[in-house]
Amino acid sequence: MTQLALVIDLNVCVGCHACVTSCKEWNTSGVAGFLSDDRPYDRDPTGTFFNRVQTFEVGEYPDAQTVHFPKSCLHCEDPPCVPVCPTGASYKRAEDGIVLVDYDKCIGCKYCAWACPYGVREVDEHQKVMKKCTLCVDRIYDPALPEAERKPACVMACPTSARLYGDIHDPESVVSKAIREQGGYALMPEWGTQPANHYLPRRRTEMRIHKDELERADNPLKIDGLLPKPALKEPALDDVTSW
Amino acid sequence: MNPAFSVIFLTTLIGVGQGLFLALYAAELGSAFELVPPQDSRSFFALGAALALGFLAAGLAASFFHLGRPERAWRAAARWRTSWLSREVIVLPAFMAAVLCYGAAHYLGLPATLMTGAVASVLCLALFVCTGMIYACIKFLQEWATPLTVVNYLLLGCASGFAFATPMAAATGNGLVVPLAAGAVMLSLAAWATRAAALARNRRIKPKSTVQTAIGIKHPRIAQKAQGFMCGSFNTREFFHGRGGQAMSLVKWGFIVLAFPAPVALIAAGTALASVPLLSAAFITQYLGLIAERWYFFAQANHPQNLYYQAIS
Ligand code: SF4
Ligand code: SF4
Numbered sequence: 001m002t003q004l005a006l007v008i009d010l011n012v013c014v015g016c017h018a019c020v021t022s023c024k025e026w027n028t029s030g031v032a033g034f035l036s037d038d039r040p041y042d043r044d045p046t047g048t049f050f051n052r053v054q055t056f057e058v059g060e061y062p063d064a065q066t067v068h069f070p071k072s073c074l075h076c077e078d079p080p081c082v083p084v085c086p087t088g089a090s091y092k093r094a095e096d097g098i099v100l101v102d103y104d105k106c107i108g109c110k111y112c113a114w115a116c117p118y119g120v121r122e123v124d125e126h127q128k129v130m131k132k133c134t135l136c137v138d139r140i141y142d143p144a145l146p147e148a149e150r151k152p153a154c155v156m157a158c159p160t161s162a163r164l165y166g167d168i169h170d171p172e173s174v175v176s177k178a179i180r181e182q183g184g185y186a187l188m189p190e191w192g193t194q195p196a197n198h199y200l201p202r203r204r205t206e207m208r209i210h211k212d213e214l215e216r217a218d219n220p221l222k223i224d225g226l227l228p229k230p231a232l233k234e235p236a237l238d239d240v241t242s243w
Numbered sequence: 244m245n246p247a248f249s250v251i252f253l254t255t256l257i258g259v260g261q262g263l264f265l266a267l268y269a270a271e272l273g274s275a276f277e278l279v280p281p282q283d284s285r286s287f288f289a290l291g292a293a294l295a296l297g298f299l300a301a302g303l304a305a306s307f308f309h310l311g312r313p314e315r316a317w318r319a320a321a322r323w324r325t326s327w328l329s330r331e332v333i334v335l336p337a338f339m340a341a342v343l344c345y346g347a348a349h350y351l352g353l354p355a356t357l358m359t360g361a362v363a364s365v366l367c368l369a370l371f372v373c374t375g376m377i378y379a380c381i382k383f384l385q386e387w388a389t390p391l392t393v394v395n396y397l398l399l400g401c402a403s404g405f406a407f408a409t410p411m412a413a414a415t416g417n418g419l420v421v422p423l424a425a426g427a428v429m430l431s432l433a434a435w436a437t438r439a440a441a442l443a444r445n446r447r448i449k450p451k452s453t454v455q456t457a458i459g460i461k462h463p464r465i466a467q468k469a470q471g472f473m474c475g476s477f478n479t480r481e482f483f484h485g486r487g488g489q490a491m492s493l494v495k496w497g498f499i500v501l502a503f504p505a506p507v508a509l510i511a512a513g514t515a516l517a518s519v520p521l522l523s524a525a526f527i528t529q530y531l532g533l534i535a536e537r538w539y540f541f542a543q544a545n546h547p548q549n550l551y552y553q554a555i556s
Contacts, residue, residue, distance in 0.1 A: 046476055056454075057468050082325075087318040088318075088321045106312065107316055108311020111326075118548060187456070189456065190452060191451075191452075
């Protein structure tokens, strides 16, 4: 079983919104039709997006951290949005675990959006159907693209490599390793949706220098770590203490 | 949630239609057991069935306004195995067909009206369950995720249907006014009790999701600083009703008064005075109350996605 997913490193995300614009650009240009915008250059603009970057302040000034938080469909392993769909337009692919909407079947009843606790489904106000992240299903399998570019547009765009992409069911994949080794976690675990996308927590970045990094452990000539002993006649800081 | 009037009218109108049909069938059963005087097939049962069908059709029509793509509505029957919405989409027309058969059988004087009515009653109850479960099955909408939701849809629909049947019986001048009025009063009082129970339950709800679980950071002080866009999106329009606490409590007390004690008093007075206008006023009052009740039902539900949309920037 394959479950493709994103792992988003909150320790690295700088909140530049490159993934948002790249996602919008790729997905508004695809065969599935545009992602409509209204009044983009006017008062009260609005539009359909698959991906949003939000910002939270954790703590209180001056002990505060700014956390940028990208949010898109998490491709839940047990997606509550799928069984409620009356038409079968919302479905989860068995082969790679991507949750998709069939725009030709959707009747725009919005019930699936009610049934997603994460608020990542958006109705397209012009096509009148439900839209959401497809994990760039039209990129990741495209043989016309070079192998290295068969990744979601947001992953390609991220300048800090905060977005990792891969199969979380393959224990050797980069995403599985990141989840395992860097404390990857799921959002709102209380609902049992088992989101496939994971987040990596903020980490304290410290410079740690161990003694053996300054002094060779075996110290063959026993000279590492010795203090300089200038000759009596040589100038020293206070001219006395070296002897 | 932001209440959608299409859904408010759908659920209240089919509730009246369902309750009206059950009132008719209860009257027919009662006369079969010689508890109430028998009624004329055409002027009471056929007319009543036609009116019930009218309410159901009006509700169905309202539901189309909720869809982005109404021309594809037929597709909604596909996933009845998993989706309560799909089940409702199947059961509603089936129930309408059964009510049509029931009315036609009475109109044409055909036998087996009791059997047809029994089938229609089963479909009617199934429809109440489907409608209620559409809301009750979403477990993270904690205000809705309770059996009380289904019970309330059932009792409120039945009460309003009996409240409609009472002036109808009075206008056609038959002997059912008192038993129907008694049914309407008892159902309204029962619905009052269960709706009040739901309100009391919802007052004590502790949201399972918090901003801490939403972004997965365990810190007691987290404040949103930007939601990713400056103006509205589907997520801010669909899930926020934007009314203040004062408006909410106005609607709440409005529906508590209009849907329960006011119609009960009007029905009692109308029955005592044998006044069709008073009995009609009772139904109209209760229906207005139910519109407010349904609005409040949606507005009160607090979706966990709202945790992600607390501050624009
Ligand atoms: S994040 Fe929401 S839309 Fe995506 S699979 Fe999970 S429940 Fe469905
Ligand atoms: S809006 Fe479309 S995808 Fe969502 S539940 Fe309705 S038909 Fe299914």
